[in-house]
Amino acid sequence: MAGSDVLSIVVQELNLQRNYCRTTPLIDTVECFINAPWIRGIIRDGILSEMCVHETLSTTEVQSALQLGESIGHLWQRVNVQVIIIFLILIVIDITCFPF
Secondary structure (H helix, E strand, C coil), X not given: CCHHHHHHHHHHHHCCCHHHEXXXXXXXXXXXXXXXXXXXXXXXXXXXXXXXXXXXXXXHHHHHHHHXXXXXXXXXXXXXXXXXXXXXXXXXXXXXXXXX
């Protein structure tokens, strides 16, 4: 899968800010900054909410820090998200019995 496709899937499915993510040389992997309270909400409550933005940095500054490997604060973690697509094929056989 192309890197931009993987990035789009991660951003859309996890409700992340596009500038908080970037493609990596690893296959089907995107590197992202995520907010610690956001990930805690997913783990503790099972709720996938829209991630908040950084309190003081612009999206350009966040993207730059991501590209340079820098930290953006203690509430923000750098994570790798790997997309695994599983194709499920469901075959339904409908057998209808007719009375004689």
